[in-house]
Amino acid sequence: MNKLPKVLPLALSVELRLQQPGLDIQAQFRVLPGRVCAIVGRSGAGKSALLKATAGLHPSLGGRVALGNQAIYDSTAGVNLPPQQRRLAWLDGHAHLFPHLSVQGNLEYGLARAPKPVNGPNFDAVTQWLDLRSLFKARPARLTPSQRFKVALGRALLSAPRAILLDDPLSGVAEHDQPPLLDLLAQVPTRSKLPVVLISPRMNEVIRMADDVIVLHEGRMTSGGPVPQILSDVSLSTFLEGVNAGSVIEGEVKRHDIQWLLSEIDVAGQRVTAPAVLHAVGRKVRLKIRARDISLHRDLLEGSSASNQLRGRITQIMLAGENGSYGAVGVELDHVRETGDFSIQPGVQIWALLTRRAIQEMDLAPGQPCVASFKAMSLAVSSWR
Template sequence: RPVIAGRVALGADALFESRRGLNLPPHQRRLGWLDAEAHLFPHLTIERNLAYGARAQGPRMKVAPGLDVPSLVKWLDLSAMMDRRPHELNASQRVRAALGRALAADPQGLLMDDPLGRVHDPERPELLELLAQVAHRFHLPVLMATPRMEEVVRMADDVVILHDGRMAGAGPIAQVLSDVSLSTFLEGFHAGSILEGAVTRHDIEWVVSEVDICGQCVTVPATLHPVGTRVRLKVRARDVSLHREVPTDSSSTNVLRGRITQVMLAGHSGTYGAVGVELARELDERLELKAGAQIWGLVTRQAIEQMNWQPGEPCVVGFNAMSAQVTPLPWTSSKRG
């Protein structure tokens, strides 16, 4: 029988601590739960399901702003289904209702286990936007498990990578998801880097937008996010090219200056290797690079050896605007209500 040991806490409040023999019962933990099954009471209407959640608040404290049932109904767009029962709703609607019931209980934190697992693809983006707002809208810590990388990029501040039941990596999202040594556990050949910046301009004529990354301009497909919005860019390592000088004849609309930090080869006879580049935050008068974000390029071993790429060398990173996937940071949204 496996030994369960360790400590689980919300802030300074321990929920479980094996050394002290502490293991709070569920009703004292006050944690909300949401998964793909929704687990709504089938014999109750959505209105009564929400009312059940509200009754679970208990005498702990006054309900946090926005967590009263009328506010949740409006935010989650549940008004048209209040008289219906769970079996009359589709998967997306059931998740909305279950999220409302969990939040109505005024939890101290929210646990989510693949909540979009049964939601059809066309309905996922809008529901994902709602989930991404929870932590900052209601000032709640959120822990979410999901197998889909687009949900991680949209939701997470910090990431833990689990492989075969063990932790393979942990840390800030930009650091962990840009670590090509974890690509086997993440997206394999689709692995890449996460860059964080802010939208600075929209070009209506060319239908593109510009994002500031470490003081350098990156062009991306036109985004609806307003100027000033903090965003994340996902760039696949296989879409990145490396140059010694800015190319004069290339379809890569993005050329960023940086310095090589690491060269990783897949063995002495492997086909490819990964080159890590720290982007320049800015260039001073002597053209000395200052530390910025990290981006990886996946190139052939032949190219690495022929170019003789070495750590410490300045280089230029190139990638096409269409290679960048843009996602707002979790605490930013153009749909706040």
């Protein structure tokens, strides 16, 4: 028997203009297959409206949405496919399961929506991955929020979509139940090879899942790029995390200290100590450190409780106005070669938030070598898909 033809994943390109009451929204972005683009910003910035317009659930004033070279919305060419024909899977915190159908019925509904003849996801593989087989006969009203989420995710994947749109998908699940579901979500881009767009107010989800991020402020894109670059830009803290602003850096687990329940992570050739993580040696991880938790020194410290001391060089100093009480100091980390020599590793940068007095008394200036210190307990470590 001949196999059904497979359709290669395509990039999702979005360039839209739309309106909400009191807000004019304009944005453009492109997501490659197997990658995740997160849209972040304050509440009311237009994030959900932009995602709904991409799906055809909100009217647009103009622009274009395309999968590869195929437009599913193009105001100039008069193309405007209805949502059910765009083949963009939508998942939010409400699940939207059919109450009159069983779990199996909901899943089979998704499978029936997959176009033929095209090889879509395998029903048995998806239901086994999500551990749904024991729930087949249950109705949605009897499910827990976590179970409803998994059924909705399975139904979305079984419909063989061309891209996946996630609008705060874990908002309907209690916080203590979110971590295992986030682990499942983080596997989706790799398993499906589809472009994924994520909206979430929780930065741990963005750090865990996203490859790229765009910042939306009052309907306009203020910045965009790789996660470590954008989420480490303290100049965007007003739009993002405020007092929790800091740096996101990528590393690799190198060693576990069982005696002290600590893990060592390589960052630019230097070792960072963190509370024990469950990730295997060799696993890529992301580390989040608040700028206010970092101290700067001229030389390495002795007899300090700050177990992490990273060598680097000051790149810039941003003061909070002429009369502000603090400033942000950017430090580019030295890259340590296996020979023990130091060199600059462009792009690996952390930020320290210091008082203006400390900056002045230390006479800090761009180009100066320094040591950035912080406690192991100040780190948040996340696996990175």
